[in-house]
Amino acid sequence: MIPASFDYIAPKSLAEALRALADHGEDAQILAGGHSLLPLMKLRLANPTLLIDVSKIAGLTEVRQQGDKIIIGALATHYQIESSELLKKSCPLLGQTARVIGDVQVRNRGTIGGSLVHADPAADWPAAILALGGQLKISGAKDERWLDVEKFFLGPMTTAIAASEILTEIRLPAAARRSGCAYLKMPQQASGFAIVGVAVSLRVDVKGRCEDIGIGVTGLSDRPFRAHRVEARLRGNKLTAKLIEASAALVSDGVDPLEDLHAGADYRAHLARVYTGRAIQAAAKRAAK
Ligand SMILES: Cc1cc2nc3c(=O)[nH]c(=O)nc-3n(C[C@H](O)[C@H](O)[C@H](O)COP(=O)(O)OP(=O)(O)OC[C@H]3O[C@@H](n4cnc5c(N)ncnc54)[C@H](O)[C@@H]3O)c2cc1C
Known part of the structure; x- marks a missing residue:
C-alpha cells in the first residue's frame, strides 16, 4: 500500500520543529523511526499532510x-x-x-x-x-x-x-545497591509484541526484605499499568516463593483483560499472573547477588 501524499521537513532544531507543529496543527505529525507511523499511513489509518522528521535535531539521542x-x-x-x-x-x-x-x-x-x-x-x-x-x-x-x-x-x-x-x-x-530487575514477556510470534509483558525493578535491605518495588504490565489491558496491589503486598516483606506467588495472583484484579485473536481474556490474565511471579523471582535473585 502507498500512503497518501504528504510534505516532509527535517528541522535542525527543536524550536523549529515545535514551530512547524504549532503552524500546522493536527495535520502535522512527528516522524521518529517511522516503524509505527509509516505502516499506519500505508493503511491510510493516519493521513498527516506534513511529516516533521526530528532525527536531525542534535541531542535527542543522547x-x-x-x-x-x-x-x-x-x-x-x-x-x-x-x-x-x-x-x-x-x-x-x-x-x-x-x-x-x-x-x-x-x-x-x-x-x-x-x-x-x-x-x-x-x-x-x-x-x-x-x-x-x-x-x-x-x-x-x-x-x-x-x-x-x-x-x-x-x-x-x-x-x-x-x-x-x-x-x-x-x-x-539509576540502579541502587541491592537492586534487581527483570523484563519477561510472552511474545506474539509474528511481530514480537507482548501478549503479556511484565517488568520488575526492586530493592532489598540487608536482611533481604523488599524495600521498594515497581511493577509495570503491558499487553494485559487496553493500556499499560503499574501493579500497585502486587507491589503493596511485597513491600516490607521477605520475598519468599510463597509470598511472591500469592502477590502475583493479584496482578489481574480489577483489570479488564484484552481479548483478541492472539489470546483470550482468561489466558491473558493467567499469563500475567505467571509472568509477574517469574519476573519478581528473577529480579529478587539478581538483587540478592
Ligand atoms: C515488524 C515490527 C515488529 C515490532 N515489534 C515490536 C515489539 O516486539 N515490541 C514493541 O514494543 N514494539 C514493536 N514494534 C514497534 C517499534 O518498537 C516502533 O519502533 C515503535 O513503536 C515506534 O517508534 P518509532 O520511533 O518507529 O516511531 P514512529 O513510527 O516514527 O512514530 C510513532 C508515533 O509517535 C509519534 N512520535 C514519535 N516520536 C515522537 C516524539 N519524540 N514526540 C512526540 N511524538 C512522537 C509519531 O508522530 C507517531 O504518531 C514493532 C514494529 C514493527 C514494524
Whole structure:
C-alpha cells in the first residue's frame, strides 16, 4: 500500500520543529523511526499532510547519567539502549527490555520516544518505564513540563501529549545497591509484541526484605499499568516463593483483560499472573547477588 501524499521537513532544531507543529496543527505529525507511523499511513489509518522528521535535531539521542538519574533522549533507538555500556551498569532493565523488541531492523530504527507516544497496548517500553517510575519531559513551543509516566497512558494509542508537543527526554533512577530487575514477556510470534509483558525493578535491605518495588504490565489491558496491589503486598516483606506467588495472583484484579485473536481474556490474565511471579523471582535473585 502507498500512503497518501504528504510534505516532509527535517528541522535542525527543536524550536523549529515545535514551530512547524504549532503552524500546522493536527495535520502535522512527528516522524521518529517511522516503524509505527509509516505502516499506519500505508493503511491510510493516519493521513498527516506534513511529516516533521526530528532525527536531525542534535541531542535527542543522547543517553547520560546525571547524579543518581539516567536521562534518555526520546530519539534513542532500541539498539542504542540495548548496547549502551552505561545502561548495562546503571539501568539494566532498559537493555533487558530493548533486546526483546521486534527484530534487528526494528531495533535499529525504532525509538523509545516513538514507542511511548504511539502507546500500543502491547508495546514493551511502557512496562519498563512504569516499573522504574520514569518521568517524561514534554516540550511545547512556549514551555516544557515533566510528567510522571503513570499519568501518560490514557488508552489504546492515546496519551497525555498534545498534538503541539514533542517528547524529548525520559528520566529514570539509576540502579541502587541491592537492586534487581527483570523484563519477561510472552511474545506474539509474528511481530514480537507482548501478549503479556511484565517488568520488575526492586530493592532489598540487608536482611533481604523488599524495600521498594515497581511493577509495570503491558499487553494485559487496553493500556499499560503499574501493579500497585502486587507491589503493596511485597513491600516490607521477605520475598519468599510463597509470598511472591500469592502477590502475583493479584496482578489481574480489577483489570479488564484484552481479548483478541492472539489470546483470550482468561489466558491473558493467567499469563500475567505467571509472568509477574517469574519476573519478581528473577529480579529478587539478581538483587540478592
Ligand atoms: C515488524 C515490527 C515488529 C515490532 N515489534 C515490536 C515489539 O516486539 N515490541 C514493541 O514494543 N514494539 C514493536 N514494534 C514497534 C517499534 O518498537 C516502533 O519502533 C515503535 O513503536 C515506534 O517508534 P518509532 O520511533 O518507529 O516511531 P514512529 O513510527 O516514527 O512514530 C510513532 C508515533 O509517535 C509519534 N512520535 C514519535 N516520536 C515522537 C516524539 N519524540 N514526540 C512526540 N511524538 C512522537 C509519531 O508522530 C507517531 O504518531 C514493532 C514494529 C514493527 C514494524
